[in-house]
Each structure stands twice: as C-alpha cells, then as structure tokens.
Amino acid sequence: MTVTARAHEIRRPALVRDMEFDRLTHLVRAARDRHGLVTELTGDPGAGKSWLLGGLAREARGDGVTVLSGRCSEAGAEQPFHPFLQALATWRGPGGRIVPAAATLIDVLGGAGEAETASFAGRHQLFVTVRRGLADCLAAVPGDVLLLLDDFHWADPLSVALLEMLIRRPVDGPLTTVVAHRPRQSPVRLRSVLDLGGVASVALGPLSYGQSARLLDGVEHALIRDLHDDAMGNPLYLTALADRPADDDGGGPWARGSLGARLLAETELLPGEARTVLDASAVLGDVLDLPAVAAVAGVDRDVACRVLTELGRRDLIRALPGSPGRLTFRHPLVRLALYAAIDPCRRSAAHRRA
Ligand SMILES: Nc1ncnc2c1ncn2[C@@H]1O[C@H](COP(=O)(O)OP(=O)(O)OP(=O)(O)O)[C@@H](O)[C@H]1O
Ligand SMILES: [Mg+2]
Incomplete structure (x- = not known):
C-alpha cells in the first residue's frame, strides 16, 4: 500500500x-x-x-x-x-x-x-x-x-x-x-x-465518502473506497489504515503502534473477569450472542450477561441493529486490536471452546 x-x-x-x-x-x-x-x-x-x-x-x-x-x-x-x-x-x-x-x-x-x-x-x-x-x-x-x-x-x-x-x-x-x-x-x-x-x-457522525477522500488527499483513488469502508467513516481508523506501512505483515495497524495502544487503553482498567469475556468475544468474531460468549469464556451466563452489560456501557460492545439478542463490537478494528493482543495460549484455548 x-x-x-x-x-x-x-x-x-x-x-x-x-x-x-x-x-x-x-x-x-x-x-x-x-x-x-x-x-x-x-x-x-x-x-x-x-x-x-x-x-x-x-x-x-x-x-x-x-x-x-x-x-x-x-x-x-x-x-x-x-x-x-x-x-x-x-x-x-x-x-x-x-x-x-x-x-x-x-x-x-x-x-x-x-x-x-x-x-x-x-x-x-x-x-x-x-x-x-x-x-x-x-x-x-x-x-x-x-x-x-x-x-x-x-x-x-x-x-x-x-x-x-x-x-x-x-x-x-x-x-x-x-x-x-x-x-x-x-x-x-x-x-x-x-x-x-x-x-x-x-x-x-461518520465521514461521508467525499470527506474521507478529502482527508486522504494524496492516497491512490482506487484505495480510498476500501479504506473508507474498512474505517466505516471514522477519521482515526481511516488515517491509521492509510498510514499502514507498505510491508504490513498482516498484524495490522490495530495490533501495534499508536492506534493499537489507543484501542487497548480502553480496556486497561477492566477487571480480569471482564477481560476474559472480552477476549472470548474477540475470538468469536463480529457477531456475538450470550450463550456462545459464556461458553467460550467458561463463565456462567449470569456473569457473562453482567460483564457484557458493562462492556456495553463502555461502548466496546453494542447491540447488533435489527438482530435482537445479537451483539457486535463497536467497530471491527476494535475486535481485531483485542484479538491481536490475546496471549497466544489463551487464544488457542478459546478457539477450541468456540
Ligand atoms: N477534521 C479532521 N481532519 C483531519 N484529521 C482528523 C480530523 N478529525 C480527526 N482526524 C484524525 O483522527 C484522529 C482522531 O481524532 P480525535 O483524537 O480528535 O478523536 P476524538 O473524537 O477526540 O476521540 P476520543 O473520543 O477517543 O478522544 C486525529 O488524531 C486525526 O488523525
Ligand atoms: Mg479526544
């Protein structure tokens, strides 16, 4: 890029x-x-x-x-x-x-x-x-x-x-x-x-495509649409994605550097139990539901429910529009940042439970 x-x-x-x-x-x-x-x-x-x-x-x-x-x-x-x-x-x-x-x-x-x-x-x-x-x-x-x-x-x-x-x-x-x-x-x-x-x-609100194009003045036109869609019009994510080094190894800008640090800072003060539920959610993907999160996190549904409510209050997790009972991350890049930061052993254990 x-x-x-x-x-x-x-x-x-x-x-x-x-x-x-x-x-x-x-x-x-x-x-x-x-x-x-x-x-x-x-x-x-x-x-x-x-x-x-x-x-x-x-x-x-x-x-x-x-x-x-x-x-x-x-x-x-x-x-x-x-x-x-x-x-x-x-x-x-x-x-x-x-x-x-x-x-x-x-x-x-x-x-x-x-x-x-x-x-x-x-x-x-x-x-x-x-x-x-x-x-x-x-x-x-x-x-x-x-x-x-x-x-x-x-x-x-x-x-x-x-x-x-x-x-x-x-x-x-x-x-x-x-x-x-x-x-x-x-x-x-x-x-x-x-x-x-x-x-x-x-x-x-989110930037329009035209605004994203103006913000990315100098970026190849063919890339702007993809960057705009991936960032969902968020200027922070848009600029971070556009600044991704050409030799990006797939870890993504969300995995390290200032964007990764900024996203992970939002979870810094979470207690261990919330961290476990959040990591399980990141492993599950962009669409979540309570039973699956509880199973992958290895916690009671009541616990998972309480934690997911707190994660919602922090706007890390949101209700998925039009899908009652389903949840999603605030932004796909938030999930990717969290996923990339999970300890590899815990990540594979969570995948086995998923
Ligand atoms: N109007 C703009 N023109 C160019 N770049 C912008 C603009 N707004 C935001 N950005 C880019 O997006 C980044 C994030 O913006 P900013 O830090 O102001 O977000 P924020 O709304 O304050 O977020 P937070 O709630 O996390 O504090 C900026 O550092 C800048 O790179
Ligand atoms: Mg700010």
Whole structure:
C-alpha cells in the first residue's frame, strides 16, 4: 500500500469537518456576545472531537481569546473537579503569570472536602463562591475566555454538578464553554445536564465518502473506497489504515503502534473477569450472542450477561441493529486490536471452546 500523504499531518481541522467547525465557531462567537453559553461536541471515539477542539483553540487564540483547557481521564475520575482544576491552572494573565483569582479558585476547589461537597447546601455554598471567583478572574483579565473541557464522559460527579451550575446560572462575564464527550459512554446524569435548555449541540457522525477522500488527499483513488469502508467513516481508523506501512505483515495497524495502544487503553482498567469475556468475544468474531460468549469464556451466563452489560456501557460492545439478542463490537478494528493482543495460549484455548 503506497501512501503519499500522511493524513494526520494535515493541520487544518476544517478540512473535512468544515460544516461542523463553522457551526462550532459560530456558536462560540455568538455565545461570547451573550455570555456564558455552553456547547456540547459529541462523537464516537476517534470521530475528531479533540481535533476540532484543537482547531477551535487555535482560531480563538488568533482572535485574542484566552483559551483554558481541561481534560478528564478514566483514571482521574476519582479526583473531584479534575478538569476544572486543570483548566484553571492554565489561566494566565499579562506577562504569562497565573491569574491570582484563578489560584484562589484552585485552592477553593482543590481543598473542598465532605463539608462542602456531600450535601446540597454545602455544594450550593461552594458553587456560589466558585461563581464569584470565576467572575473575579474574568474581570481581572481583559477579553473573552473559552473553556474547553475534553473527554467529559469521564468527568467526576462534582465536575458534572459544576457544569450544571455553569449552564443554569451563567457566570457574570465573557466565558464560553465547549464540552466534548462520547455520548454512549456518558453517565445519565451528564446527559440530562446537557439536555437542559440553552446547551447547543454539534455532533460528529461518520465521514461521508467525499470527506474521507478529502482527508486522504494524496492516497491512490482506487484505495480510498476500501479504506473508507474498512474505517466505516471514522477519521482515526481511516488515517491509521492509510498510514499502514507498505510491508504490513498482516498484524495490522490495530495490533501495534499508536492506534493499537489507543484501542487497548480502553480496556486497561477492566477487571480480569471482564477481560476474559472480552477476549472470548474477540475470538468469536463480529457477531456475538450470550450463550456462545459464556461458553467460550467458561463463565456462567449470569456473569457473562453482567460483564457484557458493562462492556456495553463502555461502548466496546453494542447491540447488533435489527438482530435482537445479537451483539457486535463497536467497530471491527476494535475486535481485531483485542484479538491481536490475546496471549497466544489463551487464544488457542478459546478457539477450541468456540
Ligand atoms: N477534521 C479532521 N481532519 C483531519 N484529521 C482528523 C480530523 N478529525 C480527526 N482526524 C484524525 O483522527 C484522529 C482522531 O481524532 P480525535 O483524537 O480528535 O478523536 P476524538 O473524537 O477526540 O476521540 P476520543 O473520543 O477517543 O478522544 C486525529 O488524531 C486525526 O488523525
Ligand atoms: Mg479526544
């Protein structure tokens, strides 16, 4: 496979998501005028949410806007206010010095204990302080501020509550917030908060064939259709497949390198039992059902059912559309990555049971 352009090196985020990017830019600009609005950016893993946020940040900085960024992580979901603390730490004033009111807010949020967070009254008082603190920060530094919160499906419950406050009672000052998340992995609480009136939404679906062709500018035309179909319009998988080295040995880009690592990272925190069920599913193929998964994993159906529900919550496994009782992986490449990572002895044992 010869690839003459490495798609991931293309820096213009508007290139294949121009409509979504323009809408996001427009919403952010309009929100700045009205102050304090929140926009959500949704999409499956690899759909391009962080990529668009990066483009939005560059564009905003070019317009003289202060950009604050916070990102949630699955491992960091235990730390209250993690994305907000991260974002506040990036709030710099003239001369690149941290805004003193932001440093105070970091102390307030970082030091919040049971008394401030466990009860409704405690949280209310805390958020009154936070609103005032944010208004002080905004007043201290001239110009607009754009707050970008990425991977919010992993946000801790207190960060979700703080986001709710920003939506219900916008802060006094030119603060605009964009929240990116994977909706299928977002807890119900977050989805209901983002469903509150006034939150605009931009969704990143699969790329059309035309968009894939633009993203793979430089790739032989004959290959684009296959790559688009294999990736099912997902830009992450599309660029990884296009960047596959010509001497690929069949292990595939999903088996190693950054794509493999990124896909496998989604399973890192799974307990052993879930890992066994997932590996059995990967051995079984793209179409699964509960009895077969339980048999190959060597576990009770009840156990397999509970684990498959959890794997569904993590959007590794989905219901197969139009086939009641059947399941499938979120994407065939997810299965291939998992399959390639199974210990060879366990893999052949699972094949014998399949
Ligand atoms: N608009 C785009 N133009 C060019 N390449 C893109 C675009 N969007 C995404 N990509 C490619 O797809 C990759 C994955 O995108 P990104 O990391 O933004 O996905 P994501 O939606 O944030 O996924 P996750 O939910 O896993 O964080 C990017 O690193 C880039 O290579
Ligand atoms: Mg991302």
